[in-house]
Amino acid sequence: MAFRRRAKSHPLFSQEFLIHNHADIGFCLVLSVLIALMFEVTAKTAFLFILPQYNVSVPTADGELVQYHYGLKDLVTILFYIFIAIILHAVVQEYALDKINRRLHLSKVKHSKFNESGQLVAFHLTSVIWCLYVVVTEGYVSNPRSLWENYPHVYLPFQVKFFYLCQLAYWLHALPELYFQKVRKEEIPRQLRCIALYLVHIAGAYLLNLTRLGLILLLLQYLAEFFFHMARLVYFTDENNEKLFNVWAVVFVVTRLFTLTLYILVIGFGLPRVESQALDPERGNFFSFLFNNILFRMSVLLLVCLFQASVMWRFIHFQLRRWREYWNEQSSRKRVAAATTGTKQQTKLLKRDSGYHENGVVKAENGTSPRTKKLKSP
8 A cells, every 4th residue: 555656766764765655664564453353362462552441340320331541551552543643644645735735836835834734624623523522422511510520530431532542642643743744943843842732731631530621622722723724724725815814813712711711610610629539549540639739729720821821922912913914015005006096197297298199190288289380371
């Protein structure tokens, strides 16, 4: 299965060989794990890579319900889905983005940004649909009190745990993609900060058993990011079309307000009402007891508020710069139009003063011919 058409072959195991064939190598590794499922000797090991581990039967009123908690074996599952993400990344790049880029003829800088936004649009759209399905089916939207009731939420449904493992795998796969995609050195620090922030927030919600709150916050964040990168794609195809940036600005402000409100509601008011939780490694409860301490809760809220304030400050700065560039462009257009109008009026005045030619005949300022009239003989 080839994802890229190669014009020439590269030396085996060289950097160029790895860059041009990384998706094929990842596909071979994934295929080997899938083949291992066919044999009884290796099937048990293969299931470690494919399925979430640490399943527990929890008794309910209707019977037993299979749920999951986290552990070290999750790293193996995440590794497998990192290779899946690399393959999907290559498929989107080869069969969608590269074909569009050939038609647009973008510069190198715009080409890099177009590829970045194209990949993130596909990921954010998929994540928004998936996350919305999970929060609706699990009842987190219809019952907001479930965000903090019975905390810590040590046991997770299959779809919640699988969603978090895939999210961690995607953002971890973005690290080697910086090398595979030959991202410019100027762009690497910005992208590393973005990847690190997502990993810290997703892993924090997963390890602190705040998965329900994390799902809704990710839904809000991905919704705003989808509109932003979609606006960038439209802008690269038509630089005069910036309407989606206005839509993104509205969505961004609304999602920031909801995000801050949810943090204060859950951490500030919901968790203090929950009974104190003790350290319980057997149940997978390693870090939830930290929220028993009011100082820890207030520290988390303070960090969240500072982070949201910095995000809003950068957003306001970005909007002010956009408006300033827009008004400068409008004023320059008006000056050019005024200068053109003034030049035309000056040309008309000069023609009126000095006469002008019409059909090969010189006309005077009153429009009559300058030839002298013939005098009649007496």
